[in-house]
Amino acid sequence: MSGEPRAHPSNRALFLTYLQIGLTSFGGVNAWARHVLVEQRGWLTEQEYAETLGLGQVLPGPNALNTAIGVGTRFGGALGALACALGLFAGPMALLAGIAALYDAYGQWPLVRATLTGIAAAAAGMVLGTAIKMAVKLKPSLPLLLVGLTALSLALLRAPLPYVVLGLAPFGLAAAWWALRQDGGRK
Amino acid sequence: MTLLLQILLAFGTLSLLAIGGANAVLPEMHRLVVEVHGWMDDATFSQLFALAQAAPGPNILAASVMGWHIAGGAGMAMATIGMLLPAAILAYGMQGLTHRLRGNTWLKPAQFGLVPLAVGLIAGSGVIMAQAAGTNLLSFVIIAVSTIFVWRTKYSPLWVLAGGGALGLLLL
Numbered sequence: 001m002s003g004e005p006r007a008h009p010s011n012r013a014l015f016l017t018y019l020q021i022g023l024t025s026f027g028g029v030n031a032w033a034r035h036v037l038v039e040q041r042g043w044l045t046e047q048e049y050a051e052t053l054g055l056g057q058v059l060p061g062p063n064a065l066n067t068a069i070g071v072g073t074r075f076g077g078a079l080g081a082l083a084c085a086l087g088l089f090a091g092p093m094a095l096l097a098g099i100a101a102l103y104d105a106y107g108q109w110p111l112v113r114a115t116l117t118g119i120a121a122a123a124a125g126m127v128l129g130t131a132i133k134m135a136v137k138l139k140p141s142l143p144l145l146l147v148g149l150t151a152l153s154l155a156l157l158r159a160p161l162p163y164v165v166l167g168l169a170p171f172g173l174a175a176a177w178w179a180l181r182q183d184g185g186r187k
Numbered sequence: 188m189t190l191l192l193q194i195l196l197a198f199g200t201l202s203l204l205a206i207g208g209a210n211a212v213l214p215e216m217h218r219l220v221v222e223v224h225g226w227m228d229d230a231t232f233s234q235l236f237a238l239a240q241a242a243p244g245p246n247i248l249a250a251s252v253m254g255w256h257i258a259g260g261a262g263m264a265m266a267t268i269g270m271l272l273p274a275a276i277l278a279y280g281m282q283g284l285t286h287r288l289r290g291n292t293w294l295k296p297a298q299f300g301l302v303p304l305a306v307g308l309i310a311g312s313g314v315i316m317a318q319a320a321g322t323n324l325l326s327f328v329i330i331a332v333s334t335i336f337v338w339r340t341k342y343s344p345l346w347v348l349a350g351g352g353a354l355g356l357l358l359l
Binding site for chain 1: 200201202203204205206208209210212213214215218222230231233234235236237238239240241242243244245247248251252255256260263267270271273274275277278279281282295296297298299300301302303304305306307308309310311312313314315316317319320321322325326327329330331332333334335336337338343344345347348350351352353354355356358359
């Protein structure tokens, strides 16, 4: 199996497809992108999408963006990457510009403020719930758990993120390497 | 340094640090935007973030909304460019690797080892958001219910955002 693409979408099709993904992906892009690219369009196999997403998650930067660039580059080189990235962000940004303008105009009205306070509280719980869900699913080994807890503590101490990431990434990688070797040894 | 340049630099430093999406860089975004530069207060920060969560599209667009709030359309452009461009260039440059590293012996530990770091940072984001949003008893109830809902069920988190908004409108 080579990496030769079976489909040949034009840059215009790439842009329009990612425009659709951007505007419909409530609460996280990756699941929607998979649905559209693999099931609706059939441009990528499940495996190809997983590999592209995997690289997008390892690379620094927003992983929805990294994955869009991976997909765009695969089908249309640099221009394809640009088409996907622009498509992904154009729609939601236009919408958010409108929302932000409304917020500036009406954000201080008591009823609006009360509603937004409720949404903000719910969003805080959403982030907490996501973190708990991910941690439980991960079932980390002790060293990996320590890396996660250290990251949490440093975030709460408001340590600057560059130092946190650069300082902890080597430990995370070493712990993962070790955990995977242990796993491999047991089989 | 002009305001727009400051915005570009602030979000530009966040770009390559966003492992695991917007939620993981939230503490740093909060630190820069609220504490270092004083561009907005706690409540505004958590409301703008919540708006970006409720809208479709990548969550990283929280940066764009904050840029808008700080300096209008130009601020939005600077925040978005700062947040996306460095990562986009790097991602484009690295695409050749997928083909060469098909056996990818390093990819798995790399993914696996960065996830706990990202989860720790996301948990930190949750606590910081809760501190900002928890202004009275009702908001703590909303935080607790939504945490449990998102953790224990598979329904879309949009339901909690809608529910939180409705409760806030009726009771706050």
